[in-house]
Amino acid sequence: MISPVKIWRRQKEIRKVLGKKGKVLAWTKIYTPGSDFKKYAPYPVVLVELKNKEKIYGQLVDYKNADLKVGSEVISILRKVRSSTNEGVIAYGVKFKPL
Amino acid sequence: MTHIIGYYTTQFGELWEKSLFDLVEEAINGVLKQTSLSNKQIDAVFFGNMLAGVLENNLHSPSKIAEILKINIPIFRAEAACASGGAAFNLAKNYLDANSNKNVLVIGAEKMTDYSPEEAITALSAAASGEEQEAGLTFPGLYAMIANFYLEKYQYTEKNLAYVSVKNHYHGSLNEKAHFRKKISVEDVLKSPYVAYPLKVLDSSPISDGAAAVILTNNYDMIKKQKYSATVLASELITDTISLKERKNLDEILATKNAANMAFKKAKINRRDIGIAEVHDCFSIAEILAMEDLGFWKKGEGGKKIKEWGTMYGNGGDLIVNTSGGLKAAGHPVGATGIKQIGEIFLQLTKQAEKRQVKNVKYGLAHNVGGSGGTAVVTILGS
Numbered sequence: 001m002i003s004p005v006k007i008w009r010r011q012k013e014i015r016k017v018l019g020k021k022g023k024v025l026a027w028t029k030i031y032t033p034g035s036d037f038k039k040y041a042p043y044p045v046v047l048v049e050l051k052n053k054e055k056i057y058g059q060l061v062d063y064k065n066a067d068l069k070v071g072s073e074v075i076s077i078l079r080k081v082r083s084s085t086n087e088g089v090i091a092y093g094v095k096f097k098p099l
Numbered sequence: 100m101t102h103i104i105g106y107y108t109t110q111f112g113e114l115w116e117k118s119l120f121d122l123v124e125e126a127i128n129g130v131l132k133q134t135s136l137s138n139k140q141i142d143a144v145f146f147g148n149m150l151a152g153v154l155e156n157n158l159h160s161p162s163k164i165a166e167i168l169k170i171n172i173p174i175f176r177a178e179a180a181c182a183s184g185g186a187a188f189n190l191a192k193n194y195l196d197a198n199s200n201k202n203v204l205v206i207g208a209e210k211m212t213d214y215s216p217e218e219a220i221t222a223l224s225a226a227a228s229g230e231e232q233e234a235g236l237t238f239p240g241l242y243a244m245i246a247n248f249y250l251e252k253y254q255y256t257e258k259n260l261a262y263v264s265v266k267n268h269y270h271g272s273l274n275e276k277a278h279f280r281k282k283i284s285v286e287d288v289l290k291s292p293y294v295a296y297p298l299k300v301l302d303s304s305p306i307s308d309g310a311a312a313v314i315l316t317n318n319y320d321m322i323k324k325q326k327y328s329a330t331v332l333a334s335e336l337i338t339d340t341i342s343l344k345e346r347k348n349l350d351e352i353l354a355t356k357n358a359a360n361m362a363f364k365k366a367k368i369n370r371r372d373i374g375i376a377e378v379h380d381c382f383s384i385a386e387i388l389a390m391e392d393l394g395f396w397k398k399g400e401g402g403k404k405i406k407e408w409g410t411m412y413g414n415g416g417d418l419i420v421n422t423s424g425g426l427k428a429a430g431h432p433v434g435a436t437g438i439k440q441i442g443e444i445f446l447q448l449t450k451q452a453e454k455r456q457v458k459n460v461k462y463g464l465a466h467n468v469g470g471s472g473g474t475a476v477v478t479i480l481g482s
Contacts (some may be wrong), residue, residue, distance in 0.1 A: 026349055030243075
């Protein structure tokens with residue numbers, strides 16, 4: 001279950017990985033998501049290797065189909081990542097857009 | 100040496116009239132009847148289940164099983180996502196290695212179809228890492244990433260994957276307890292809608308209900324009394340990182356590779372001795388990786404090998420894979436799967452597999468995976 005405290009704790013980590021450039025290592029496009037992601041489907045998810053070799057997952061936004069390939073260059077951005085909790089706290093997280 | 104002396108499985112499928120513990124009770128009564136054992140002859144129980152806590156707010160299942168069995172003995176629940184059944188079996192085997200002259204009941208069960216697909220998918224995602232969940236990565240999504248990587252690396256297409264499902268649906272048509280009994284074609288698979296690109300509905304195992312149970316014993320008087328028995332030569336469980344991104348190779352399940360190497364070493368047999376295997380085909384790509392990582396095929400060859408139909412029943416191959424229909428056609432009630440796989444090998448080794456009986460098999464292997472490869476259990480049985 002998602003709690004506001006959990007979102008707060010997580011967001012301290014997220015700011016460390018924003019605005020980082022990297023390359024797509026693997027990708028998929030999700031057509032049947034879980035409940036919290038239903039309104040975003042279908043959406044692509046990429047596994048990205050940053051320049052410092054750290055690996056991060058995120059959805060790809062503002063993309064063209066040609067961006068969906070291994071080796072595409074992307075940058076990490078802050079976006080709302082799932083439907084809001086009952087308490088109304090918005091969960092922000094990492095997504096990527098093509099460079 | 101530990102022996103399996105009985106196996107029972109409920110029907111797998113959408114069983115709306117039955118609750119989780121209706122299924123558990125049916126499996127318990129079924130396997131006790133088969134082995135002519137009474138509840139009082141069971142010394143311990145291991146139960147494989149993943150989702151009752153998440154979906155139904157039902158934990159403390161060992162005590163519920165005590166209520167069904169009407170006995171006061173040690174009962175444990177094992178959870179390792181889709182490898183919960185295999186993990187329960189592994190613990191039961193270790194329990195017997197530490198205690199002589201005991202009979203142990205191992206049950207795996209899952210109730211999944213009371214909920215919408217989105218709810219079931221969310222619950223299953225509990226077995227993925229927090230970051231994977233936050234990115235909206237489902238299990239089909241994680242295996243789809245692996246599939247995409249594999250197809251590109253070894254220059255295959257979605258069609259190569261489709262052969263896995265066609266074979267397993269054919270096997271399912273021969274298994275009365277299977278969720279799906281319908282044969283399908285490569286074209287059917289390719290025409291089915293995407294779940295997570297490049298995996299489609301017919302590349303994916305279904306959401307199913309079901310329960311399966313085996314009885315293990317190391318009591319030699321008991322083994323002698325039984326009509327059927329198979330030897331447990333090895334059962335090895337290995338874990339790896341929960342996150343796919345932390346693994347060195349995206350086209351390999353290291354836990355499978357390591358568990359298989361250990362199991363073959365303990366069983367003191369070779370890959371070519373195995374005549375029958377149940378491998379974890381939660382998605383078509385997973386069977387191809389399993390065949391490679393278990394050491395039956397070379398890395399990267401799977402996409403080509405599967406097209407030869409050599410592992411399909413009736414083609415005279417040396418190794419027949421997923422005669423139960425696999426997770427794809429027999430169904431995938433998560434906690435039950437690992438026990439059903441071992442049960443299918445038991446049926447084959449004791450010549451009770453009826454329409455899908457493979458001739459002259461001496462050794463069989465069951466391979467159960469949790470998550471995207473965070474747990475793997477490899478079990479080897481001998482006749």
